Amino acid sequence: MPRPTWANLDADRRERVLHAAMAEFGRHGYSGGSLNVIARDAGVAKGSLFQYFDDKFDFFAHVAEFTSLRVYAAMEASLEPPEHGSVVDHFGKLVELWIDYMAGHPLERAVTAATTMELDPEVRQAVREPVHRLYAKGVRPLLDAAVARGEFRADADFDALLSLLVLVLPHLALAPFEPGLDAALELYGTEGATRAARGRRLVEMLLAGVLAG
Amino acid sequence: MPRPTWANLDADRRERVLHAAMAEFGRHGYSGGSLNVIARDAGVAKGSLFQYFDDKFDFFAHVAEFTSLRVYAAMEASLEPPEHGSVVDHFGKLVELWIDYMAGHPLERAVTAATTMELDPEVRQAVREPVHRLYAKGVRPLLDAAVARGEFRADADFDALLSLLVLVLPHLALAPFEPGLDAALELYGTEGATRAARGRRLVEMLLAGVLAG
């Protein structure tokens, strides 16, 4: 947890530190990210960072959680409630929003990538857990509404579906903006199909297994 | 590329270096892996590593490619040709084999995780490209046979499917053996369903979107 000093902090200063940290951790991940670089880029003494956070891990964890909350808030705001439309519509829209958001927010995208790709089990668990909670919170209602509407097969495996979605979603956003990152996937080809259309097609494919009729 | 010295090397010594490198890179990834640790664990002077490889990157790339070749060989050997059975059978069997192999080969599993999770675009691209080639080579025939048998819809998007499979497959293997790694996914619950059955169900879900009828 960040120290009280972090909350009391002048907003400009906090913003500068956060910005520098997102850029650095986003580029090099947790273990590769340098506190020296962050301090320099933020225009702050390195010692100050340790006034705000216990240690590097605490710092990274906060940056990760802050980022996921910001992303979630943006998604939630522009997502219509699941009263009308089909699940495919909802998830298609969700993926479209996600991709567009990441396209317009490279910093958030990079941090999302860094946490998604984190290898160290302890770091990963600590950093991904709040993200997964948010995903589940945002996605579950869409599924519930679809169930109420009878859109799903009786024997649909929701846990498996939710797992799969949570697994695939971040990668859907990451692949298209990181040329070297899974370029071999060619998830988003250049043959004119828009990102949205491709995203939609993938969603249809992912959901086909649980749809009724 | 490894230097000629590496090929001329005494087999025992090469095996020791490879083993230590797989363990270290598997645990800490490329940037986190320490050459000092590898040299110590292999019982070899650090300077020797630079007689075998140009630099750390060359070393890691070789370890990654060696590992993916070994995994591919094992899978290929125990996979029956796609003459009989359905695509779902084939992919179910494939995932089952994959998971069982990884369960019995923690070293290969760890290196696979490390390359799958690599963040740095340059490193990632160099290291993943041969892996993707192998995946495509192994998976494509199964799809082609299924197409010949008319198992797929006419409008099935194979590129999207292949991308999705290549994206998901490594994670399917990684999640269940890394307690902290996506524990929140609970991809493999403890309610008695075997790993194989769960894998099969996921495959069915993944393929439902492209199957005919």
Add this chain to the structure above:
DNA sequence: CGTCGATATGACCAGGTGGTCATAATGGCA
């Protein structure tokens, strides 16, 4: 034996790491 190319070695290097701490600056209140 001696010679010579190939290989092994580890002290050594410059530079970077996360983290500490004594000191200084700050800002609100009396």
Add this chain to the structure above:
DNA sequence: TGCCATTATGACCACCTGGTCATATCGACG
């Protein structure tokens, strides 16, 4: 003004990093 808690600072620490290189060892051949 003087006081005091809060915050900012960067020199400093021990340690680790990837990489080098002069030297030693090895092994085959004559």
